[in-house]
Amino acid sequence: MKSKSLFCLLPTVFLATVCLAEAQQPKKVARIGYLSTGDPAFESTRAEGIRLALRALGYVEGQNVATEYRYSEGKLDRLPALAAELVRLKVDVIVAAGADLIVRAAMNATKTIPIVMTGAGLDPVAAGLVDSLARPGGNVTGITTLAPELGGKRLELFKEAVPKLARVAVLHDPTRPDTVHEVKEVLPSAARALRLTIQPWEVRAREDFAEIFAAISKWRPDGFYVSGGSPIMRINEKRIVGFVLKNRLPSMAGRAVVAAGGLMSYGRGYQGTLPACRRVCGQDPQGSQARRSTRGAAKEV
Numbered sequence: 001m002k003s004k005s006l007f008c009l010l011p012t013v014f015l016a017t018v019c020l021a022e023a024q025q026p027k028k029v030a031r032i033g034y035l036s037t038g039d040p041a042f043e044s045t046r047a048e049g050i051r052l053a054l055r056a057l058g059y060v061e062g063q064n065v066a067t068e069y070r071y072s073e074g075k076l077d078r079l080p081a082l083a084a085e086l087v088r089l090k091v092d093v094i095v096a097a098g099a100d101l102i103v104r105a106a107m108n109a110t111k112t113i114p115i116v117m118t119g120a121g122l123d124p125v126a127a128g129l130v131d132s133l134a135r136p137g138g139n140v141t142g143i144t145t146l147a148p149e150l151g152g153k154r155l156e157l158f159k160e161a162v163p164k165l166a167r168v169a170v171l172h173d174p175t176r177p178d179t180v181h182e183v184k185e186v187l188p189s190a191a192r193a194l195r196l197t198i199q200p201w202e203v204r205a206r207e208d209f210a211e212i213f214a215a216i217s218k219w220r221p222d223g224f225y226v227s228g229g230s231p232i233m234r235i236n237e238k239r240i241v242g243f244v245l246k247n248r249l250p251s252m253a254g255r256a257v258v259a260a261g262g263l264m265s266y267g268r269g270y271q272g273t274l275p276a277c278r279r280v281c282g283q284d285p286q287g288s289q290a291r292r293s294t295r296g297a298a299k300e301v
Contacts, residue, residue, distance in 0.1 A: 029063075029064055029065060029066050030059065030064060030065045030066070030092050030093075031065070031066050031067075031068060031089065031090070031091040031092050032065065032066070032067045032068070032091060032092065032093055032094075032095060033067075033068050033070070033086035033087075033089065033091035033093065033094040033095065033113075034047075034050070034067055034068065034069045034070065034094075034095045034097060035070050035079070035082060035083055035086060035094055035095065035096055035097060035098075035102055035105070035106055036069070036070070036071050036072070036097040036098060036102070037071075037072045037073075037074060037076065037079070037097075037098050037101075037102060037230075037231040038071055038073070038074075038097075038098075038231060038234060038235070039071050039073040039074070039235070040069070040071060042234055042235065043069070043071065043097070046097070047067075047069065050067070050095075051067075068086060068089055068091055070082040070083075070085060070086055072231070073231075073235075074231035074232055074234075074235050075231075076101055076175065076231070079101060079102060079105035080105050080108060080109065082105070083105040083106045083108070083109035083110075084109045086106075086109070087109045087110045087113060091113065092113070092114075093113065093114045093115075093116060094106045094110070094113055094114070094115045094116070095116050095118065096115055096116065096117055096118060096142070097118050098118065099176060099177075099178055099228075099230075100124075100129065100176075100177055100178065101176070103115060103117055103124075103129050103140065104129070107129070107138075107139075107140060110139065111138070111139060112139060113139060114139050114140075114141065115139055115140045115141070115142075116141060116142040117129070117140065117141070117142030117143060118142060118143065124136075124140070150266060150267065151182045151186035151187045151190060151227070152186055152187070152189065152190030152193075153266060154225070154252050154266045155168070155187065155190045155191060155194055155196065155225070155252075156190065156194060157252075157264065157266055158223060158225070158250070158252045158264070159194050159196065161250070161263065161264055162222065162223055162250045162263075164222060165196065165222045165223045165250070166195075166196060166197060166222050167196070167197045167198075167199070167219070167220070167221045167222050167223070168191070168196055168197070168198045168199070168221055168222065168223045168224070168225050169198075169199055169201060169216045169219060169221040169223070169224050169225065169249075170183055170187065170198050170199065170200045170201065170225045170226075170227055171201050171203055171212070171224070171225070171226045171227065171233070171240070172200060172201070172202065172203070172226075172227035172228060172230075173202075173203055173204070173227075173228060173230035173231075173232050173233060174202045174204065175204065175230070176228055176230050178228055179227045179228035179230060182227050182228065183200050183227055187225075187227075198225070199219060199221070201215070201216060203232055203233070204232070205232070206232070206235070206236060209236060209239055209243075213243050216243075217247060221249065222249075222250070223249060223250045223251065223252065224243075224244050224249040224250070224251040224252070224253070225251070225252045225253070226240060226251070226252070226253035226254065226257065229254050233254070234254075234256070237254070237256050237257055237260065238260065240253065240257060241257055241260040241261055241262060244257075244261075244262060244263075245261050250263045250264075251263045251264070252264055252265070252266070253265060254267075255267070
C-alpha cells in the first residue's frame with residue numbers, strides 16, 4: 001500500500017522539489033506548505049507517502065526540508081485563511097492537495113510562491129487556473145487528471161459488473177464545480193446511452209446524510225454512485241459504506257469505499273506524468289508544464 005502511495009505521489013513531489021531547488025539557499029531548510037480540505041487522520045497515509053517520496057528525491061524531513069500542514073477539515077470557508085497563513089510563514093512552495101477551490105485559495109493568497117496542483121478537479125485551463133498546459137504562466141504548475149470526464153466510463157463498467165443495473169442513485173457535493181460538471185453533463189449523456197436512470201442527491205453537510213439515505217431507500221435504486229472525492233464524502237466514507245452494505249447496494253465510489261467493502265472504483269493513475277516531471281527539472285514555475293494524465297486508468301473491484 002505504501003509503495004502504491006509513494007508512486008502516485010512522486011509526480012507532485014517532484015514538481016514541488018523543482019520549485020524548492022530554485023528557492024533553496026545553501027544550508028537553508030526548504031519549507032513546503034501543504035493545503036488540504038481533509039484532516040490529519042484522513043491525510044496520514046498521504047502525508048507518509050510525501051515524506052517517503054521526498055526522501056527518495058534527497059529531501060529529509062527535519063534535515064533539509066520541513067512541511068507545514070494546514071487542514072480545513074471539510075470546511076471550505078477556512079481555505080483562504082489557511083492559505084494566507086502559509087504565505088505568512090514564507091513557505092517556498094504550496095502543494096494544493098485537492099481540486100480547484102484549494103488551488104484558487106492559494107492563488108488568491110500569493111502571486112509569487114509556486115503552487116503545485118495534485119490532480120483533482122476540472123480542466124485547469126477551462127477553470128482559469130493556468131493559461132495553457134504547455135505554458136501555465138503565473139505561479140501554478142502540477143498535474144491534472146480530469147477525473148469527472150471518467151464518469152461515462154465508470155457507468156459503463158458499473159453496468160458491465162451489474163448487468164441488471166437500471167436505476168442509479170448518485171451522491172454528490174454541489175459546492176464542487178468538478179462534481180457538478182460530472183453530474184449535470186457527463187453522467188446524463190452516458191446514462192442515456194446505457195439506458196440507465198440516474199437520480200442525483202445533493203449532500204452539503206454531515207447532517208444531510210440520514211435524510212438523503214432514507215429518501216434513497218424509498219427510491220429503491222439498483223446501484224449507488226459517489227461522485228468525486230469532496231471533503232464531505234471523504235470524512236463520511238464509513239457512513240457511506242455502512243449504507244451500501246446494509247442495503248446490499250452495488251457501488252461505484254472511491255478506493256477507500258472499495259477497501260471497506262464497496263463493489264468497485266475506477267480512476268486515473270499517474271504513470272504518464274513521471275517523464276514530464278523529469279523534463280521540467282531546473283525550469284522556473286512559469287516554464288514548468290502543467291500535465292494532464294490521459295492514460296493509465298486504474299480499476300479496482
